[in-house]
Amino acid sequence: MKKLITILAATVFAASAFAGNITVKGSDTLLILAQKWAETYMTSNTTVKISVSGGGSGIGFAALQSQTTDLCDASRKIKPAEQMKCAAVFEGGKRPTEYKVALDGLSVYVNPENSLKELSVAQVGDIFTGKIKNWKEVGGPDAPITVYSRENSSGTYEFFKEHVLKGKDFAASAQTMPGTAAIVQAVVKDKNGIGYGGAAYGGSSKLLAIKKTDTSPAIAPTEETVMNGTYPIWRHLFVYVDPAKDKGDIAAYLTWIRSDDGQKYVKDVGYYPLPKNLRSGN
């Protein structure tokens, strides 16, 4: 019995003292990518153990504050309240360091039967705030628009609200769906539906080309247009870290993620790699 306890204690101690343990927690948007990175990195660096979990950007920041995670994945920028909480516990009152790790182009989905091909950013905003209620107001068929949105816990929701709706509220009648896949599913089944989400998740829905202003040309969301910034609706995805921990294995892992080697996995999961000029530094 005593022997068993000793062995148990020794294993627990060994596990906790294991040099290269990295925990990653946060955004569900980034979860698949983070897992892919972790798996690939661990096969070539066998001394490092990386455990990845999701829950949401907010959960990730909460874990960063309680120092139960090393890295926090986020699909949105850190909020001032979260920054202050981190500063209160981090060594030397420092703020978490922000790393941009990927690009995400957000596309607007409509039903494949919809005759509409393009919209301006302002028109998209007006549709989602409920100011435009019928497709004929934007040159489509005479039918009421059904708006599908994400849950307000989603980083995508927040980004869309700030940058496309210009901070205005979504229409109260907007159906909130639990994920991008659910939005695509709903839009494909509803011929008057409109939704938004990652460009790679469009499935059998139709992706609209977007005009930055009413007079500018309509741009379809592709890797090229998102990466060179001509497609107007895109965002960064982030990883946050306590600056005191940003050394050794963790720093090496972060550098690898942002290197050409790490960035080549980004496209596999539907996001876009960082442009070359963003890959080093912050």
Place this chain on the structure above:
Amino acid sequence: MTPNPNNESRRSHGWMGIHRGHKARPGEWLAEKFIFLVSLSAILMVLLIFLFVAREALPVFFGQTNTALVQKPIPPDEMDKHSAAELEAYLEITPDQLAKLPKSTLRTMMDIKVEAQNDIPEDFRNDPDASINTTEWKYLIAPHKWTDYDKPEYIWQPVGQIKKFNIIPLIVGTLKVTLIGLLFAVPLAVGAAIYVSQLARPRVREILKPAIELLSGIPSVVVGFFALLVMATVLQSIFHYQTRLNAFVAGLALGFAVIPVIFSIAEDALTSVPRAYTQAALALGASRWQTAWQIVLPAALPGVFAAAVLGFGRAIGETMIVLMVCSASVLSWSVFDSARSITTTIAAEMAEAVSGGPHYRILFMLGALLFAATFVSNMIGDFVIHRFKNKLEGKR
């Protein structure tokens, strides 16, 4: 063995009031205490959960949260000119933290505050809503005319520059979906209970009863998924309403989750009506149907009512089905409009709410409301069942 005349006086009152007839063996004594502690821990758990929820929600009840977007920033250089209480409120920290944190950290926090104020877009800086603390009770329950809206409205939009936390659409949405679910489930479940307990042949009963109770074994995610993909489409093609995912679909799906709860309690109540009632009615020439409908059902009515109340408790707390099928926080009593229930809101938004922030606290407040609602409905259900049992057994 001669009986001990002093047996009664030697009967010991064990620890924590448990009576024992004779001296227990140590093993038994231990097992007894262990079981007692386990049962106690369940009660303790409920109490702890309630305390936790209440603690997280209290600042909302006392109006200690502030969501005003534009606040007058305190320049970090003037930190010393302000009192400790002012700084605590400004930085949202406890007196303990204020005392312990080094000056440089406090300064960083003050800097972050100032930067946050500078980052507010120009449009919002001049918005009259930006100086409102939206967590005050009048904004939580009364309509308000927000900028960009034509008239005073109940708005739940907790994420964004100006956070709107009106809980009325959520309460209406919860009640709407729950009532639709009960309107669908109660007649079906009670009907099935009458049939199974009074009319069905024993062979049929043996198949039907477990089959209906098996419904409760279907995970609500599966029911929700079925409703999302199949029921929504079928019902839309029948009723031709505009919103494909609405409270009606959610209510029907919810009904499936509630039917087994109502069925098993109602069936229990109906079978516990004394056989003498049935026999007397049949002897007087009543048909089996008349007996079931006019004798047994009225006698078991309190039990059936309790079943419905417990079903209500189950329905109002159900999360996944409503989350998957409909969740637009629109304030409307129309069954063909969407709705958003309290459980959905908590499940969907808790993950991203800034821990300890106003949104987080209000979600906990909603949780406390829900806890109170299910607690009261379960209490009523339990109370009625006990009254009913006592009445049938002739006790008062």
